[in-house]
Amino acid sequence: MIELRERTRRVSPSRLYELLTRYECHSLVDPFMGLPTHLNYLKRHGIAVHGGDLLEWFVRVGEGLLTNDFTILRDSEVAEIVEMLPGRLYSSDMFKAWEGVFFTEEQCVYLGVWHDNVRNLRSDGQTGLAILGLWRVLCYWLQKAHNPDDMQDVPPSELAWSYIRQTEKWVGSNLRRNTSRQADVLSTIAAQSADALFIAPPARNAFRNADARIWMWEAWWQANPYFSIEHAYRDSLFGQKSADEHSYARAIATVLSSAEDYPVVIVQTTEQKQADYEPHLRTARANVEIIAPHPHEVYLIGTH
Amino acid sequence: MSLLSAQGANSSPDRGALAELLALFGTVADVVAGDAPDDGIAIASLAVAIASIAGLPEKDRDALFWAALLRNAGAFGNPGLRKGDPLSERSATMLRWDVPADGARTCAAIAALPEGTADLVRWQAEAWDGTGFPDQLRWNGIPKAAQTLHIASAYVGLRAEPEEGLACLAADGGQRFAPEQTRTFIMWFHTFGGEITPLEAPADSLSAGTAPHDIVELLADRVDDHNGTARRWRRIGRRADALATALGLQAQQIRRVTLASALFGLGELSAAAPEAQRFDPLSRLGIEGRAANAIAAAELIAAFPVVADLASVVRARAEWYDGTGLPDRMRHDEIPIESQVLAACVAYDGLDDRFGSGAASPSLSPLEQLESVAGTQFDPRVVRALADVAKVRP
Numbered sequence: 001m002i003e004l005r006e007r008t009r010r011v012s013p014s015r016l017y018e019l020l021t022r023y024e025c026h027s028l029v030d031p032f033m034g035l036p037t038h039l040n041y042l043k044r045h046g047i048a049v050h051g052g053d054l055l056e057w058f059v060r061v062g063e064g065l066l067t068n069d070f071t072i073l074r075d076s077e078v079a080e081i082v083e084m085l086p087g088r089l090y091s092s093d094m095f096k097a098w099e100g101v102f103f104t105e106e107q108c109v110y111l112g113v114w115h116d117n118v119r120n121l122r123s124d125g126q127t128g129l130a131i132l133g134l135w136r137v138l139c140y141w142l143q144k145a146h147n148p149d150d151m152q153d154v155p156p157s158e159l160a161w162s163y164i165r166q167t168e169k170w171v172g173s174n175l176r177r178n179t180s181r182q183a184d185v186l187s188t189i190a191a192q193s194a195d196a197l198f199i200a201p202p203a204r205n206a207f208r209n210a211d212a213r214i215w216m217w218e219a220w221w222q223a224n225p226y227f228s229i230e231h232a233y234r235d236s237l238f239g240q241k242s243a244d245e246h247s248y249a250r251a252i253a254t255v256l257s258s259a260e261d262y263p264v265v266i267v268q269t270t271e272q273k274q275a276d277y278e279p280h281l282r283t284a285r286a287n288v289e290i291i292a293p294h295p296h297e298v299y300l301i302g303t304h
Numbered sequence: 305m306s307l308l309s310a311q312g313a314n315s316s317p318d319r320g321a322l323a324e325l326l327a328l329f330g331t332v333a334d335v336v337a338g339d340a341p342d343d344g345i346a347i348a349s350l351a352v353a354i355a356s357i358a359g360l361p362e363k364d365r366d367a368l369f370w371a372a373l374l375r376n377a378g379a380f381g382n383p384g385l386r387k388g389d390p391l392s393e394r395s396a397t398m399l400r401w402d403v404p405a406d407g408a409r410t411c412a413a414i415a416a417l418p419e420g421t422a423d424l425v426r427w428q429a430e431a432w433d434g435t436g437f438p439d440q441l442r443w444n445g446i447p448k449a450a451q452t453l454h455i456a457s458a459y460v461g462l463r464a465e466p467e468e469g470l471a472c473l474a475a476d477g478g479q480r481f482a483p484e485q486t487r488t489f490i491m492w493f494h495t496f497g498g499e500i501t502p503l504e505a506p507a508d509s510l511s512a513g514t515a516p517h518d519i520v521e522l523l524a525d526r527v528d529d530h531n532g533t534a535r536r537w538r539r540i541g542r543r544a545d546a547l548a549t550a551l552g553l554q555a556q557q558i559r560r561v562t563l564a565s566a567l568f569g570l571g572e573l574s575a576a577a578p579e580a581q582r583f584d585p586l587s588r589l590g591i592e593g594r595a596a597n598a599i600a601a602a603e604l605i606a607a608f609p610v611v612a613d614l615a616s617v618v619r620a621r622a623e624w625y626d627g628t629g630l631p632d633r634m635r636h637d638e639i640p641i642e643s644q645v646l647a648a649c650v651a652y653d654g655l656d657d658r659f660g661s662g663a664a665s666p667s668l669s670p671l672e673q674l675e676s677v678a679g680t681q682f683d684p685r686v687v688r689a690l691a692d693v694a695k696v697r698p
Binding site for chain 1: 394397398404405408409423426433434435438439440441442443444445474475477478479483484486487
């Protein structure tokens with residue numbers, strides 16, 4: 001059974017929205033966006049959002065939740081994702097390597113079928129929404145492996161149908177241009193301009209103990225059960241090259257100095273790790289305000 | 305304007321008053337959100353019971369209790385709940401997702417609440433699988449106490465038979481609710497048979513920094529915003545205070561008039577539109593609506609001892625001096641003088657509003673119109689005194 005992390009990073013978009021409003025920011029770039037549900041909240045509240053990440057599935061979900069303003073998946077379209085379609089050839093052993101280790105045989109077959117069906121969707125928006133909905137199924141299965149008696153047995157297609165259908169409620173327009181790109185942090189920062197830059201930097205060596213629910217879904221999307229997140233991050237700024245303390249500090253300083261053009265920089269961290277970021281922000285910015293509603297949720301806000 | 309006693313919130317009696325007023329605030333917010341008025345105490349009691357089983361520390365349980373009572377504090381003025389503009393169900397639902405975060409902002413402004421209350425209000429509807437709102441937090445990113453509030457709120461909100469409620473919530477384990485949370489809920493259910501034992505609000509957990517009158521004013525402001533009558537109670541309260549003084553009322557009576565000015569608007573929360581927009585304040589046509597609003601406000605207030613003495617004042621504000629008013633057809637001195645003062649000031653404000661907006665006949669000023677009903681709708685002495693007050697302080 002795979003271990004599920006006890007602690008989950010908490011990004012509260014409603015709190016972030018309060019900070020943006022206070023600093024009169026109407027657009028934001030998040031180069032470490034991860035699952036962009038927080039950017040979706042900001043989008044719904046009228047902020048133009050631009051996210052970037054190295055993992056493709058995050059970016060695809062961004063296309064569904066951020067870039068896409070109107071497209072949803074209707075019942076008939078969802079039905080074509082969750083079940084095997086007659087006449088389509090499926091590679092039945094795509095996720096065979098996970099069988100008996102993380103998932104049952106039936107679950108592995110479904111993962112393969114869903115992968116092929118989603119890859120065949122023609123709309124980027126629909127693809128992103130389907131990836132998000134199906135990811136929640138993966139999370140359910142992994143959780144159920146830990147709590148077999150506390151969670152119901154739901155047929156895979158029914159669970160998938162319900163989760164994909166739910167994604168409709170997050171689709172909406174803010175009449176602004178919103179983007180999602182697959183890029184390293186520095187490229188994302190350079191590619192966009194906005195009122196604010198929001199960064200919740202990965203902890204040092206975070207790629208080594210990434211949450212299984214995150215790397216597994218990239219593996220699913222890449223159809224490669226042997227995918228390693230360490231490999232994906234290998235040449236990135238926060239990858240292998242910043243594994244030691246000094247390199248990590250340099251990487252943070254590089255990010256902050258590259259954000260010169262952003263009027264406001266918001267760094268989200270924890271009380272425990274605040275010292276890793278605050279000196280760098282104070283070097284890069286004349287004014288730094290600290291808002292700490294909770295020891296696990298500290299915001300360092302730098303302005304010129 | 306200081307409404308209740310002007311002392312701070314340090315003394316025990318004031319803490320008790322503060323606790324009751326916070327409960328009133330929560331109950332009124334529940335009415336705005338479409339919940340039943342007694343849902344708050346049921347949810348709070350259940351949440352604390354589950355939290356005790358889960359072993360949450362006492363300070364978290366106190367915060368949880370207040371967060372449950374005030375969980376709809378963000379409902380006031382929410383466009384998805386506001387009267388008027390009809391919205392599509394989808395738009396209204398999406399707008400209602402802002403209720404928790406707006407409620408958190410309101411709670412953060414109430415210094416007396418235990419630490420963490422505002423965050424529990426903010427995250428009360430987050431789902432374990434990340435499909436909740438407003439923040440779409442997931443897994444252990446949602447504080448345990450907020451998960452507890454969610455499950456308690458869901459159980460009470462179902463209004464189902466206990467066993468049916470249990471089945472519904474158990475089916476959501478691992479989706480809306482954490483598996484561990486569901487297990488704790490099931491343990492509570494089997495221990496107590498699904499029956500919620502109402503608890504008293506932990507008044508001792510409230511700290512200094514908020515006086516009772518702050519809550520009355522906050523509530524009155526929020527109610528006016530929601531009713532689309534921003535700052536109305538402040539205008540009426542100022543005028544009623546001056547009128548009561550001009551009439552030579554005693555300090556206690558003046559206090560009742562001022563407080564009633566702050567609270568009579570509660571009765572309009574369920575109405576389609578504010579009274580003054582629907583009817584000429586002097587027309588008999590609106591009398592049933594006005595009486596219904598007066599009764600609704602009086603019923604809400606009567607349940608809270610700290611303000612219960614105002615219920616009779618608010619209830620009688622639709623009575624007419626000649627005995628043809630509603631709901632009790634009181635006449636002359638049977639109508640409490642505080643109610644007569646309040647009614648005259650509410651009518652004056654409505655007339656002034658309509659006069660200013662051009663909705664009423666421009667030929668007669670608000671005072672002239674009021675004078676025309678002296679002896680029928682209003683006590684002539686009250687109208688005369690109001691005329692004097694309005695001349696000094698229009």
